[in-house]
Amino acid sequence: MTQSSSTSTGNLNRALLFFLIGTLLGLALGVGLHTAISGGFNTTYWMDIPSWMLGLLLGTLGFFYGLLGYYGIVRGLVFQVVGTLAGILLVSAIRAALGLSFFDPAKFGFHEGAWVFGALVGAVAFLAGVGALTDWWKWAKGEATSDHHEDVPGWRKYFGVSLDHKVIGIQYTVTSLLLLSVGGLFALLFRVELAESGLQFLTVLTPDQTAALNLYNSLMSLHGIVMIISILLGIAGVINYLVPLLIGAADMAFPRLNAFSFWVAVPAAVILLGSLGLGGFDTGWTGYAPLATRAPIGIQMFYLGVWVAGWSSILGALNLIATVLRMRARGMTAFRMPILVWASVATSIISLTATQLIGLSFQMSMFERLFGMPFFNVAKGGNPILFQHLFWFYSHPAVYVFVLPGLGVISELLPVFARKPLFGYRWVALSSIGIALVGFLVWAHHMFTSGMNEYLRVPFMYSTLLVAVPTGVKFFSWVATLWKGKIEAPTPMLFVLGGIVVFLMGGLSGPPNATVSTDLHLHDTYFIVGHFHSTMFGGYVFPFFAAIYYWFPKATGKRLDETLGKWHFWLMTPSFLVLTLFMMRVGLLGMRRRIADYDPMLGFDPWHLAMTIAAFLIALSVVIFFYNMVKTLRSPVTETGNVWNSRSPEWQVPSPMPAHNYEKEFEVVGEPYDYGLPGSVYVKM
Amino acid sequence: MTHAHTSQHAASHGSKDALFQGLVIFVLLAFLTAVEFFIAITNASVLLLSVAALLKVGMVVYYYMHIYKLLEEDDEHDHSSFAWKVATNRLGLWLFLLSDAFVFGGMFVARFNLLGFTRPHLNQELGLIVTSALLISSFFMNRGETQMALGDRKGFLISTSITFLLGLAFLLGVVFVEWPEAIHEGLTVDGSAAGGIFFLMTGMHAFHVLTGLIFLLVILRNGWLGLYSPERHWAVEAAAVYWHFVDVVWIFYYPALYLIGKAL
Ligand code: HEM
Ligand SMILES: [Cu+2]
Numbered sequence: 001m002t003q004s005s006s007t008s009t010g011n012l013n014r015a016l017l018f019f020l021i022g023t024l025l026g027l028a029l030g031v032g033l034h035t036a037i038s039g040g041f042n043t044t045y046w047m048d049i050p051s052w053m054l055g056l057l058l059g060t061l062g063f064f065y066g067l068l069g070y071y072g073i074v075r076g077l078v079f080q081v082v083g084t085l086a087g088i089l090l091v092s093a094i095r096a097a098l099g100l101s102f103f104d105p106a107k108f109g110f111h112e113g114a115w116v117f118g119a120l121v122g123a124v125a126f127l128a129g130v131g132a133l134t135d136w137w138k139w140a141k142g143e144a145t146s147d148h149h150e151d152v153p154g155w156r157k158y159f160g161v162s163l164d165h166k167v168i169g170i171q172y173t174v175t176s177l178l179l180l181s182v183g184g185l186f187a188l189l190f191r192v193e194l195a196e197s198g199l200q201f202l203t204v205l206t207p208d209q210t211a212a213l214n215l216y217n218s219l220m221s222l223h224g225i226v227m228i229i230s231i232l233l234g235i236a237g238v239i240n241y242l243v244p245l246l247i248g249a250a251d252m253a254f255p256r257l258n259a260f261s262f263w264v265a266v267p268a269a270v271i272l273l274g275s276l277g278l279g280g281f282d283t284g285w286t287g288y289a290p291l292a293t294r295a296p297i298g299i300q301m302f303y304l305g306v307w308v309a310g311w312s313s314i315l316g317a318l319n320l321i322a323t324v325l326r327m328r329a330r331g332m333t334a335f336r337m338p339i340l341v342w343a344s345v346a347t348s349i350i351s352l353t354a355t356q357l358i359g360l361s362f363q364m365s366m367f368e369r370l371f372g373m374p375f376f377n378v379a380k381g382g383n384p385i386l387f388q389h390l391f392w393f394y395s396h397p398a399v400y401v402f403v404l405p406g407l408g409v410i411s412e413l414l415p416v417f418a419r420k421p422l423f424g425y426r427w428v429a430l431s432s433i434g435i436a437l438v439g440f441l442v443w444a445h446h447m448f449t450s451g452m453n454e455y456l457r458v459p460f461m462y463s464t465l466l467v468a469v470p471t472g473v474k475f476f477s478w479v480a481t482l483w484k485g486k487i488e489a490p491t492p493m494l495f496v497l498g499g500i501v502v503f504l505m506g507g508l509s510g511p512p513n514a515t516v517s518t519d520l521h522l523h524d525t526y527f528i529v530g531h532f533h534s535t536m537f538g539g540y541v542f543p544f545f546a547a548i549y550y551w552f553p554k555a556t557g558k559r560l561d562e563t564l565g566k567w568h569f570w571l572m573t574p575s576f577l578v579l580t581l582f583m584m585r586v587g588l589l590g591m592r593r594r595i596a597d598y599d600p601m602l603g604f605d606p607w608h609l610a611m612t613i614a615a616f617l618i619a620l621s622v623v624i625f626f627y628n629m630v631k632t633l634r635s636p637v638t639e640t641g642n643v644w645n646s647r648s649p650e651w652q653v654p655s656p657m658p659a660h661n662y663e664k665e666f667e668v669v670g671e672p673y674d675y676g677l678p679g680s681v682y683v684k685m
Numbered sequence: 686m687t688h689a690h691t692s693q694h695a696a697s698h699g700s701k702d703a704l705f706q707g708l709v710i711f712v713l714l715a716f717l718t719a720v721e722f723f724i725a726i727t728n729a730s731v732l733l734l735s736v737a738a739l740l741k742v743g744m745v746v747y748y749y750m751h752i753y754k755l756l757e758e759d760d761e762h763d764h765s766s767f768a769w770k771v772a773t774n775r776l777g778l779w780l781f782l783l784s785d786a787f788v789f790g791g792m793f794v795a796r797f798n799l800l801g802f803t804r805p806h807l808n809q810e811l812g813l814i815v816t817s818a819l820l821i822s823s824f825f826m827n828r829g830e831t832q833m834a835l836g837d838r839k840g841f842l843i844s845t846s847i848t849f850l851l852g853l854a855f856l857l858g859v860v861f862v863e864w865p866e867a868i869h870e871g872l873t874v875d876g877s878a879a880g881g882i883f884f885l886m887t888g889m890h891a892f893h894v895l896t897g898l899i900f901l902l903v904i905l906r907n908g909w910l911g912l913y914s915p916e917r918h919w920a921v922e923a924a925a926v927y928w929h930f931v932d933v934v935w936i937f938y939y940p941a942l943y944l945i946g947k948a949l
Contacts, residue, residue, distance in 0.1 A: 139920075140903050141907075142906075142907040142910060142912040250764065253773050253777065254773075254777060257777075314784050318777060318780045318781060318784065319777075321780055322773060322776050322777050322780060325776060326769075326772070326773050326776065327764065330762075352780060352783065352784050353783065353784055353787045354787070355784075356784055356785070356787035356788040356791065357787060357788075357791045359788065360788050360791040360792065360795075361791075364795070364885065367881075367885065368881075371874050371875060372874065372875030373874055373875060373880070373881030373882075373884065373885065374875060374876075374877065374878050374881055375795070375799070375878055375881050375882065375885075377878070380875075380876065380877050380878055381799065381877050381878035381879060382799065382878040382881070383798060383799055383878070386795055386798050386799065389798070390791055390795065393791075
């Protein structure tokens with residue numbers, strides 16, 4: 001024990017050292033290249049964002065190398081770097097052979113097509129390097145692979161390909177938290193700029209004002225998309241870890257596909273963040289054409305990163321649906337499935353299908369830039385509104401992808417802590433499917449001011465308002481479940497209750513946006529920003545934290561500290577409420593979204609200052625949460641029993657969960673949420 | 686249990702009737718394709734063209750892709766049994782095709798959004814020729830799969846090779862004959878939205894044909910090595926279903942690009 005922990009601190013020190021070396025090396029390399037390209041050195045080169053990104057890339061690589069040696073993710077990243085260079089050189093060589101220009105100092109040295117192709121090859125190379133393709137290659141050659149997969153013992157298995165859904169669930173969750181931190185950091189940076197009217201902060205980080213504004217736009221855009229990817233990975237983590245346990249399966253239906261789905265998200269994240277090193281982009285996360293056709297080439301990395309990450313969503317959803325349809329325990333009929341399983345299926349229906357359309361819209365915009373295909377260019381018969389239709393056909397339903405699992409977690413935990421049956425189980429189960437299906441028919445409510453055909457407005461207004469019905473069913477059930485319950489409120493329950501309140505605010509601020517007459521005023525203001533932050537915090541962030549606090553003992557055999565958990569909650573909730581309500585207020589008064597500066601005469605300065613402070617408090621609360629995790633994992637105290645006195649099968653076996661889940665298949669013999677009813681049984685182990 | 690499943694499997698596949706059925710379906714498909722072309726050069730009724738396309742797709746999806754196998758009763762509980770795995774893989778494959786259908790659906794809708802009921806100026810006869818190549822390849826693919834189920838390895842290899850060659854002919858025809866001709870006629874990649882969407886749709890479809898060809902090479906190689914048996918040839922079934930799916934997409938794209946609407 002002491003032996004292994006001392007080697008891992010040794011590794012950690014080495015990792016930090018290598019991180020430093022890698023960062024400095026990358027930075028020096030970047031500055032050196034800049035000097036070589038422009039034929040002279042200038043001290044402002046030390047501020048170059050591309051060089052810093054190169055530094056961060058090599059630093060990260062160094063970090064993992066120091067930690068692990070040449071293994072797993074390190075191999076993947078090395079392959080990705082080499083693959084990217086190979087792709088870039090290949091395209092450049094072909095262009096040179098064809099007599100086309102292949103060197104473009106304005107585009108970081110290479111032609112845009114070379115960058116895009118290189119990044120794509122890099123992503124595939126990553127997957128080959130990390131080992132996510134090995135078994136399939138064997139299958140293609142007709143070789144058999146073992147059914148039973150064993151992992152290397154200890155923590156190293158989390159850094160390489162594992163086929164165990166529990167390992168993959170944790171890999172997803174940790175990656176999600178990492179991206180949450182990165183996205184949060186971006187937000188803090190541009191929130192500081194907004195704290196006061198005028199430009200004062202980002203100009204310090206950049207050589208001139210244009211660069212500062214560009215950095216603002218890039219940070220704002222990346223904040224949005226990094227958070228979205230973080231959410232997608234977070235729900236995948238929750239689903240992956242829990243659904244097989246809840247339905248009594250030994251694993252997901254396709255374990256290799258499952259590993260692939262996780263690992264493909266890693267190069268995607270690298271590409272996405274790489275956009276900052278290639279000039280960033282100024283379109284926001286929506287990437288609308290025609291602005292996108294004029295953005296720096298960072299936008300290509302944004303499009304490509306999202307496209308690659310989309311495969312993670314699509315294939316993960318495919319796996320989940322197959323798992324639930326084929327691998328439920330005996331006796332688990334549809335209406336005895338846990339609500340979280342229903343919600344995961346609903347989410348997956350959307351991810352499986354609609355994701356393809358954001359992929360298509362992004363591809364079309366990429367092709368417009370690369371090959372001049374004028375899909376969105378009016379002068380050549382294109383139609384920019386088409387981009388928005390394709391984009392929102394995914395991106396509206398996607399908001400339900402973000403929240404349905406979270407709402408499922410709420411329904412899952414409430415009965416446990418209210419010690420009462422879930423009110424209206426069947427209705428709640430069906431409401432998830434209802435929301436998902438109606439959610440397919442509302443996308444154009446994002447386009448009321450876009451200039452689309454006017455006759456589309458009213459139908460989309462009504463279909464949008466219709467979503468409130470199944471959503472209302474959930475609220476009704478939650479309130480009725482709490483009613484006269486014997487409520488206990490440890491940290492997970494606090495986050496559940498907080499989530500309900502915050503999601504209610506998000507829900508109530510939705511209909512004004514859905515009503516055409518009011519949306520004409522609200523569109524593209526901070527009111528929208530307030531609206532969607534409430535929905536996503538209430539529907540995802542709060543339930544996600546609730547789920548982590550609740551299932552942490554299951555995964556690790558240790559329980560997170562209650563006091564620190566309460567600090568986390570009581571710091572985050574009021575701060576968030578201040579943030580979102582003030583956003584809505586300044587929005588109503590005319591504050592536009594996605595701008596770096598505002599007129600001091602509007603009188604928004606104090607409100608913005610308060611929002612910036614609130615944002616930092618939220619960040620502080622999350623730091624407390626991270627500290628709590630580290631502290632708990634290091635503490636020797638274990639908690640292996642049914643911590644929350646739950647009826648769910650995963651709590652009927654000791655924690656942490658054994659490698660192959662349940663020793664014997666269990667049988668479902670009753671209703672899942674009959675808490676407090678004497679003599680009722682859900683599963684027979 | 687496993688035994689019952691196998692014999693059921695054999696019953697749906699393993700008789701000479703299945704070969705004959707494949708032929709009948711092919712004749713009907715060919716007939717409908719001819720009718721379609723006739724409609725297009727006479728009154729170009731969108732309604733009739735849609736009906737013809739839907740009928741063709743229905744037949745391919747039911748008889749060649751045997752979608753009904755998804756619903757076959759399967760009370761296999763042993764998750765390590767071959768029968769359970771094949772049924773689960775089949776579900777996975779169909780979910781993937783559903784997902785993929787959304788990309789193609791998106792481009793299809795985009796085509797009507799951009800061009801309405803006009804169509805790019807293209808050579809309709811050439812379109813008919815490449816379409817026929819793909820259609821005939823589907824017939825041989827079905828034949829190859831059925832022969833494998835009957836234990837006729839040689840027949841399987843021949844039919845699948847013909848499928849491969851026809852697929853290759855389609856791919857080369859689109860990329861090296863159709864595209865240059867379209868460009869020659871003024872339909873360029875970057876000249877107009879019509880050109881853009883034409884190259885996007887045919888290009889994305891051609892990419893799928895290419896992946897299908899690679900898949901066919903894999904089953905040809907492994908079939909040659911004798912790695913499949915009448916009871917165990919999931920890869921062959923998967924490749925066949927995927928190949929037919931690519932054909933289904935073209936059944937929609939061909940009228941959408943070549944037949945429907947007024948030529949620009
Ligand atoms: C009662 C339910 C809801 C209604 C009626 C509603 C309505 C709307 C409408 C009409 C807009 C577009 C406003 C505009 O841009 O002018 C909007 C924006 C948005 N909503 Fe909702 N919404 C609801 C729930 C949700 C939920 C559950 C989420 C997600 C987690 C969500 C996330 C978003 C996001 C992210 C945007 C902004 C997208 C952007 O422009 O960047 N909404 N909402
Ligand atoms: Cu929406």
